[in-house]
Amino acid sequence: MLVYALVLLAGAIATYAQDSSGQTQPVFLMEEEAVWREGMPESKGTVLPAFWNLELITLDGSTLHLSDYRGSYLLLNFWGEWCAPCLKELPMLVAAYERIPRARFNMVGLLVSYDEEQARQTLEAVGASWAQALIDRKLASQFDLLVYPMNVLIMPDGVSYEKRYLIDSTFVEQYVGY
Numbered sequence: 781m782l783v784y785a786l787v788l789l790a791g792a793i794a795t796y797a798q799d800s801s802g803q804t805q806p807v808f809l810m811e812e813e814a815v816w817r818e819g820m821p822e823s824k825g826t827v828l829p830a831f832w833n834l835e836l837i838t839l840d841g842s843t844l845h846l847s848d849y850r851g852s853y854l855l856l857n858f859w860g861e862w863c864a865p866c867l868k869e870l871p872m873l874v875a876a877y878e879r880i881p882r883a884r885f886n887m888v889g890l891l892v893s894y895d896e897e898q899a900r901q902t903l904e905a906v907g908a909s910w911a912q913a914l915i916d917r918k919l920a921s922q923f924d925l926l927v928y929p930m931n932v933l934i935m936p937d938g939v940s941y942e943k944r945y946l947i948d949s950t951f952v953e954q955y956v957g958y
Contacts, residue, residue, distance in 0.1 A: 823943045827934055836913035839891065839900065844913050846888070853956050855887045856932040858915075858925055861899040865946050866929040870906045876949040877910055880958045888913060892920050892928075 832847040846854075857873060859866035877887055889912040893899045896914070903912065923930070927945050933955060934941045944951060952958075 825941055825943070827939055827941055832938065836915065839896065839912040839914055844888065844911050849886045849888065850938045852883060852936055853885045854934040855952065856890055856934070857887060858890045858892070858920060858923065858928060858930040860892045860894070860928060861902050862894050863928045867902065869929050869946055870902070870908060872948045874907050876952045880952070880956055885952065885956050886910070890915050890920070892917055
């Protein structure tokens, strides 16, 4: 199955793929219900099986397979080096990432970058050592991001998730238990 585009369809994130007959069919990745709490968007939803087939290119040029992270808490952090709240959040994410064992908790940065070299320098300066995948604005928009940073915490069941704006270590700790 060749995956080539992501689109948001009525509260569900989908990718389009060609089936064996050459027909293009939607493959749903996530479904969610959004709410606004204290002026900030939050949502809970369901990760569908096709999500785990996504492959992304990292900042260092390697291929990232989301399926490698299945079975533990996985935090997807959508950010950019141009985003002041994102830069404020990074040290808190570093603290959580360093404190919690990899068998229990992993992170993937999903970087919308205007300046990849500046992004590398930022990550090095704060000591962020988790994988960073480059995504473009078109792909980022398919995750229904209303603000940056946006964080999606996928639970170990690989099915349920919670999406939040700017977080601190207590958000992760309340789920992961560290």
